[in-house]
Amino acid sequence: MTMRLTFENVRWSEVWQASKDTLAMLGASLVFTIVLGLLLGVVLFLTSRHQLIAQPIVYFLLSVVVNVLRSVPFVILMIMIMPVTKAITGTTLGVQGTIPPLVVAAAPFFARLVETSLREVDRGVIEAAQAMGASRWDIVRRVLLLEAKPGLLAGITITAVTLVSYTAMAGVIGGGGLGDLALRYGYQRFQTDVMIVTVILLIILVQLLQMAGDYLVRRFSRK
Amino acid sequence: MxxxxxxxxxxxxxxxxxxxxxxxxxxxxxxxxxxxxxxxxxxxxxxxxxxxxxxxxxxxxxxxxxxxxxxxxxxxxxxxxxxxxxxxxxxxxxxxxxxxxxxxxxxxxxxxxxxxxxxxxxxxxxxxxxxxxxxxxxxxxxxxxxxxxxxxxxxxxxxxxxxxxxxxxxxxxxxxxxxxxxxxxxxxxxxxxxxxxxxxxxxxxxxxxxxxxxxxxxxxxxxxxxxxxxxxxxxxxxxxxxxxxxxxxxxxxxVADSFDPRELIASSKGRLMKINYVGEITYEPLLFNAVRSTSVQFAILQGTVSRMKNTPYGQLVIEFIGEDQEIRQVIANLRDKGLEAGELA
The missing domain is CATH 3.40.50.300 (P-loop containing nucleotide triphosphate hydrolases)
Incomplete structure (x- = not known):
């Protein structure tokens, strides 16, 4: 038996709309994830042992919250925080309804990547900045974030790729986008051609994100 | 000033x-x-x-x-x-x-x-x-x-x-x-x-x-x-x-040559002195002038002539060979020039 792919089930206008939805979800959630994750990551780093604002209790509590959020599977997290989502965006559906769960899932993940990158910054450089009379805020802004730039860019790339797969899962609760299309047509109606098209588009998206990220990391590496 | x-x-x-x-x-x-x-x-x-x-x-x-x-x-x-x-x-x-x-x-x-x-x-x-x-x-x-x-x-x-x-x-x-x-x-x-x-x-x-x-x-x-x-x-x-x-x-x-003075002392035939001097006299013919009027002979066994920051200095270990009286005269000559001279022990 030969499988004939004619793409007869594919409605390209719907694919186009789904692609736009996926990009919108990805873009919006990535922006919020970067802002919140960076903040959380910097606080995690600064409050950890032997660092500028060593606060073991604060660090422990934040760490637990991050671990809890990271250990709940995304599909379940999405359902669990529906009331919160509704309170923020007024809906749990569509592009808007998926952004809060995407951010809640991805920000702690990105925060850990930020923390790890900041740990890589040479302690001697921080000490030199202190010796020059830098405040903690100066050190965060002018030393840590600058020196960790390649690591942070790599972390953003990993987070963006992770978000792509989360947006696909968001289709489960009517989030829209390519994942939703694949699920509704490809899985529920056995339209394999639709599934293949959406998967190819997702692969291309991930590929492009990774290439762009790698380029930026290379562009900003000075070692 | x-x-x-x-x-x-x-x-x-x-x-x-x-x-x-x-x-x-x-x-x-x-x-x-x-x-x-x-x-x-x-x-x-x-x-x-x-x-x-x-x-x-x-x-x-x-x-x-x-x-x-x-x-x-x-x-x-x-x-x-x-x-x-x-x-x-x-x-x-x-x-x-x-x-x-x-x-x-x-x-x-x-x-x-x-x-x-x-x-x-x-x-x-x-x-x-x-x-x-x-x-x-x-x-x-x-x-x-x-x-x-x-x-x-x-x-x-x-x-x-x-x-x-x-x-x-x-x-x-x-x-x-x-x-x-x-x-x-x-x-x-x-x-x-x-x-x-x-x-x-x-x-x-x-x-x-x-x-x-x-x-x-x-x-x-x-x-x-x-x-x-x-x-x-x-x-x-x-x-x-x-x-x-x-x-x-x-x-x-x-920075100085490290040496074991005991070795020198054991093999010495004459009198061993350690001499330090600092400043411009470093460049004068000190030893020659000190022994000139005597029949004392000398051998430089160890020594450094160098500069410290901008000050020249010398540090020598010297064996004087000759009569006691004359050697004492030589050492007095050196001390007159402002050198430090001490018996090596």
Missing amino acids: AYDGWQGVIQLIELSDISKSYRTGSVSVEAIKHIDLTIAKGEIFGIIGHSGAGKSTLLRTVNLLERPTSGSVKVGGVELTKLSSSQLQKERRRIGMIFQHFNLLAMATVRDNIAFPLRLAKLSRAAIQTRVNELLQLVGLEAHADKYPAQLSGGQKQRVGIARALASNPDVLLCDEATSALDPQTTNAILDLLLDINKKLGITILLITHEMHVIRSICDRVAVIDGGEVVEMGDVLDVFLQPQHPTTKDFVSQ
């Missing part, structure tokens, strides 16, 4: 009764024990010690990168140990520091590294540019302004470190093993630069090192530190020519 002792000398750094202890688990380790140290404005002061002696900790107490467990730190008359953290940040801008591993921002160009303290001080863009250009010229890195540290040699990196440390016109420059990661040639070039800066800008330099060569090349005074205590301190020449403490002798032997 006559040397007027300590009168009129401004004490720029005053460390009084500094102690620092660390707690590792249940054990408390005393890294520094009740150290008093005063450093005069304009001098180059060296602290030498083996690794773990506490010299690095001591240096770091001067700008409070290490806060002493007890004691007070005064720089330029300001008691740093009593300041709030924002006041301390301001005072630290008057204290430059350079490091063994340079500690430059890897992600910033040479220019931006040097501009770092100026940006902290919120200078205008134009003022920063002017100052950075001056500093680039001072350390001879004009051609490398837009390179990143990874593209520079060790010596060039330290020059960037020096330019950065000098950017905010500090009164003091702290050097934390600043030449220990450099090869001998580069070390000398950096030491020359430090000496030059000291002369041109009148900046006080406090350095730590484990190399006697560094002390001998540029320091005016030296403190030898061992086990968290200052075991010997004084003018470099005195300490160098007459080391008292075993640790000091150990360091001095790094």
